[in-house]
Amino acid sequence: MRKYLLGAALLSTVAVTPAFAQEEAPFTGPHIEGIVGYDDVSEGKGNLMYGVNAGYDFQLGGVIAGIEGEYADSDVKGSGTDLLTTGDSFSLNTDRDLYVGARLGFAISPSTMIYAKGGYTNAKFESRFDDGAGTIYNNGVTADGYRLGAGIEQKFNLFGPSGFIKAEYRYSNYSNIDIGEDDFDLDTDFDRHQAVVGVGVRF
Numbered sequence: 379m380r381k382y383l384l385g386a387a388l389l390s391t392v393a394v395t396p397a398f399a400q401e402e403a404p405f406t407g408p409h410i411e412g413i414v415g416y417d418d419v420s421e422g423k424g425n426l427m428y429g430v431n432a433g434y435d436f437q438l439g440g441v442i443a444g445i446e447g448e449y450a451d452s453d454v455k456g457s458g459t460d461l462l463t464t465g466d467s468f469s470l471n472t473d474r475d476l477y478v479g480a481r482l483g484f485a486i487s488p489s490t491m492i493y494a495k496g497g498y499t500n501a502k503f504e505s506r507f508d509d510g511a512g513t514i515y516n517n518g519v520t521a522d523g524y525r526l527g528a529g530i531e532q533k534f535n536l537f538g539p540s541g542f543i544k545a546e547y548r549y550s551n552y553s554n555i556d557i558g559e560d561d562f563d564l565d566t567d568f569d570r571h572q573a574v575v576g577v578g579v580r581f
Protein backbone atom coordinates (compact mmCIF):
# COMPACT_ATOMS: atom_id res chain seq x y z
CA MET A 379 0.00 0.00 0.00
CA ARG A 380 2.83 2.34 0.87
CA LYS A 381 4.41 1.72 -2.55
CA TYR A 382 1.18 2.72 -4.30
CA LEU A 383 0.86 5.87 -2.19
CA LEU A 384 4.49 6.79 -2.88
CA GLY A 385 4.03 6.21 -6.60
CA ALA A 386 0.91 8.36 -6.65
CA ALA A 387 2.74 11.15 -4.80
CA LEU A 388 5.62 11.06 -7.29
CA LEU A 389 3.26 11.17 -10.26
CA SER A 390 1.42 14.07 -8.68
CA THR A 391 4.70 15.95 -8.19
CA VAL A 392 5.79 15.41 -11.79
CA ALA A 393 2.41 16.53 -13.08
CA VAL A 394 2.27 19.63 -10.92
CA THR A 395 5.84 20.88 -11.51
CA PRO A 396 5.34 22.13 -15.11
CA ALA A 397 2.06 23.74 -14.13
CA PHE A 398 3.75 25.45 -11.19
CA ALA A 399 6.49 26.82 -13.42
CA GLN A 400 4.04 28.00 -16.02
CA GLU A 401 1.29 29.46 -13.85
CA GLU A 402 3.11 30.88 -10.84
CA ALA A 403 6.65 31.85 -11.86
CA PRO A 404 6.69 35.62 -12.58
CA PHE A 405 9.40 35.43 -15.24
CA THR A 406 7.60 36.11 -18.52
CA GLY A 407 7.05 39.24 -20.58
CA PRO A 408 9.26 42.28 -21.25
CA HIS A 409 11.79 43.47 -18.70
CA ILE A 410 14.40 46.19 -18.24
CA GLU A 411 17.11 46.60 -15.61
CA GLY A 412 20.13 48.61 -14.68
CA ILE A 413 23.37 46.69 -14.08
CA VAL A 414 26.65 47.44 -12.34
CA GLY A 415 29.61 45.24 -11.50
CA TYR A 416 33.19 44.06 -11.89
CA ASP A 417 34.91 44.04 -15.29
CA ASP A 418 38.21 42.28 -16.01
CA VAL A 419 39.70 42.54 -19.51
CA SER A 420 42.97 40.69 -20.23
CA GLU A 421 45.83 42.68 -18.67
CA GLY A 422 43.52 45.64 -18.09
CA LYS A 423 43.41 48.03 -15.16
CA GLY A 424 40.22 49.34 -13.64
CA ASN A 425 37.22 47.24 -12.79
CA LEU A 426 33.92 49.16 -12.91
CA MET A 427 31.24 48.43 -15.51
CA TYR A 428 27.66 49.69 -15.74
CA GLY A 429 24.82 49.64 -18.24
CA VAL A 430 21.24 48.72 -19.07
CA ASN A 431 19.75 45.40 -20.17
CA ALA A 432 16.33 44.74 -21.73
CA GLY A 433 14.60 41.68 -23.10
CA TYR A 434 11.54 39.50 -23.39
CA ASP A 435 10.95 36.10 -21.74
CA PHE A 436 8.30 33.52 -22.55
CA GLN A 437 7.29 30.09 -21.28
CA LEU A 438 8.11 26.81 -23.05
CA GLY A 439 6.59 24.18 -20.81
CA GLY A 440 8.75 24.15 -17.69
CA VAL A 441 11.49 26.26 -19.33
CA ILE A 442 11.68 30.06 -19.50
CA ALA A 443 13.27 31.17 -22.80
CA GLY A 444 14.17 34.73 -23.63
CA ILE A 445 15.98 37.15 -25.89
CA GLU A 446 17.88 40.16 -24.56
CA GLY A 447 20.11 43.05 -25.50
CA GLU A 448 22.52 45.15 -23.47
CA TYR A 449 24.40 48.43 -23.64
CA ALA A 450 27.26 48.84 -21.17
CA ASP A 451 30.39 50.87 -20.53
CA SER A 452 33.53 50.34 -18.46
CA ASP A 453 36.57 52.15 -17.05
CA VAL A 454 39.08 49.37 -17.85
CA LYS A 455 42.37 50.33 -19.56
CA GLY A 456 44.94 47.98 -21.09
CA SER A 457 48.18 48.00 -23.09
CA GLY A 458 50.62 45.73 -24.88
CA THR A 459 53.90 45.77 -26.80
CA ASP A 460 55.50 43.87 -29.68
CA LEU A 461 52.15 42.82 -31.12
CA LEU A 462 53.11 43.00 -34.81
CA THR A 463 56.81 43.95 -34.79
CA THR A 464 59.46 44.46 -32.15
CA GLY A 465 59.16 47.93 -30.66
CA ASP A 466 55.49 48.59 -31.39
CA SER A 467 53.00 49.45 -28.65
CA PHE A 468 49.26 49.31 -28.35
CA SER A 469 46.93 50.75 -25.70
CA LEU A 470 43.18 50.40 -25.25
CA ASN A 471 40.61 52.18 -23.12
CA THR A 472 37.28 50.39 -22.97
CA ASP A 473 34.24 52.13 -24.41
CA ARG A 474 30.73 50.92 -25.09
CA ASP A 475 29.95 47.19 -25.06
CA LEU A 476 26.97 45.83 -27.02
CA TYR A 477 25.45 42.39 -26.52
CA VAL A 478 22.53 40.49 -28.06
CA GLY A 479 21.67 36.92 -27.21
CA ALA A 480 19.32 34.38 -25.69
CA ARG A 481 18.88 32.70 -22.34
CA LEU A 482 17.19 29.61 -20.91
CA GLY A 483 15.98 29.47 -17.33
CA PHE A 484 14.21 27.25 -14.82
CA ALA A 485 12.00 28.39 -11.96
CA ILE A 486 13.23 26.69 -8.81
CA SER A 487 10.54 28.43 -6.73
CA PRO A 488 7.68 30.86 -7.46
CA SER A 489 10.10 33.74 -6.94
CA THR A 490 13.51 32.40 -8.03
CA MET A 491 14.90 31.50 -11.46
CA ILE A 492 18.32 30.19 -12.49
CA TYR A 493 19.45 30.61 -16.10
CA ALA A 494 22.23 30.27 -18.66
CA LYS A 495 22.85 32.65 -21.57
CA GLY A 496 24.89 33.07 -24.72
CA GLY A 497 25.23 35.38 -27.69
CA TYR A 498 27.21 37.92 -29.70
CA THR A 499 29.15 40.83 -28.23
CA ASN A 500 30.76 43.82 -29.93
CA ALA A 501 33.03 45.99 -27.78
CA LYS A 502 34.47 49.37 -28.71
CA PHE A 503 37.84 50.60 -27.49
CA GLU A 504 39.67 53.88 -27.80
CA SER A 505 43.05 52.84 -29.15
CA ARG A 506 46.55 54.17 -29.74
CA PHE A 507 48.92 52.11 -31.89
CA ASP A 508 52.58 53.09 -32.39
CA ASP A 509 54.44 50.93 -34.89
CA GLY A 510 57.81 51.97 -33.42
CA ALA A 511 58.88 53.70 -36.65
CA GLY A 512 57.06 57.00 -36.27
CA THR A 513 53.57 55.99 -37.45
CA ILE A 514 50.84 56.41 -34.83
CA TYR A 515 47.17 55.52 -35.11
CA ASN A 516 44.64 57.05 -32.74
CA ASN A 517 41.24 55.58 -33.39
CA GLY A 518 38.15 53.96 -31.97
CA VAL A 519 38.41 50.25 -32.67
CA THR A 520 35.82 47.49 -32.34
CA ALA A 521 36.21 43.87 -31.33
CA ASP A 522 33.83 41.03 -32.19
CA GLY A 523 33.29 38.01 -30.01
CA TYR A 524 30.93 35.71 -28.15
CA ARG A 525 29.59 35.72 -24.59
CA LEU A 526 28.51 32.94 -22.25
CA GLY A 527 27.04 33.37 -18.80
CA ALA A 528 24.86 32.13 -15.97
CA GLY A 529 22.89 33.78 -13.21
CA ILE A 530 20.06 33.80 -10.72
CA GLU A 531 17.05 36.10 -10.71
CA GLN A 532 14.94 36.79 -7.62
CA LYS A 533 11.54 38.45 -7.42
CA PHE A 534 11.93 41.61 -5.33
CA ASN A 535 9.22 44.09 -4.36
CA LEU A 536 11.29 47.25 -4.64
CA PHE A 537 9.18 48.35 -7.63
CA GLY A 538 6.05 46.48 -6.61
CA PRO A 539 5.26 42.83 -7.39
CA SER A 540 6.96 43.06 -10.82
CA GLY A 541 10.39 44.07 -9.48
CA PHE A 542 13.42 41.77 -9.41
CA ILE A 543 17.13 41.60 -8.64
CA LYS A 544 19.71 39.36 -10.29
CA ALA A 545 23.33 38.26 -9.99
CA GLU A 546 25.23 37.09 -13.07
CA TYR A 547 28.64 35.96 -14.26
CA ARG A 548 29.64 36.43 -17.93
CA TYR A 549 32.65 35.32 -19.96
CA SER A 550 33.43 36.98 -23.33
CA ASN A 551 36.11 36.14 -25.88
CA TYR A 552 37.14 38.47 -28.71
CA SER A 553 38.89 37.19 -31.84
CA ASN A 554 39.16 40.23 -34.11
CA ILE A 555 40.00 43.94 -33.73
CA ASP A 556 39.71 46.58 -36.46
CA ILE A 557 42.62 49.06 -36.21
CA GLY A 558 43.37 52.31 -38.01
CA GLU A 559 41.74 54.42 -40.67
CA ASP A 560 42.28 51.66 -43.27
CA ASP A 561 40.20 49.24 -41.18
CA PHE A 562 43.17 46.94 -40.64
CA ASP A 563 42.12 43.66 -39.00
CA LEU A 564 44.21 42.26 -36.18
CA ASP A 565 43.51 38.68 -35.12
CA THR A 566 43.35 38.51 -31.34
CA ASP A 567 42.36 36.13 -28.60
CA PHE A 568 41.63 37.95 -25.37
CA ASP A 569 39.11 37.32 -22.63
CA ARG A 570 36.71 39.38 -20.57
CA HIS A 571 35.22 38.33 -17.24
CA GLN A 572 32.33 40.21 -15.65
CA ALA A 573 30.34 39.75 -12.47
CA VAL A 574 27.28 42.00 -12.27
CA VAL A 575 24.20 42.67 -10.23
CA GLY A 576 21.01 44.10 -11.69
CA VAL A 577 17.82 45.69 -10.45
CA GLY A 578 14.85 45.82 -12.77
CA VAL A 579 11.15 45.54 -13.45
CA ARG A 580 8.84 43.45 -15.63
CA PHE A 581 5.91 44.92 -17.52
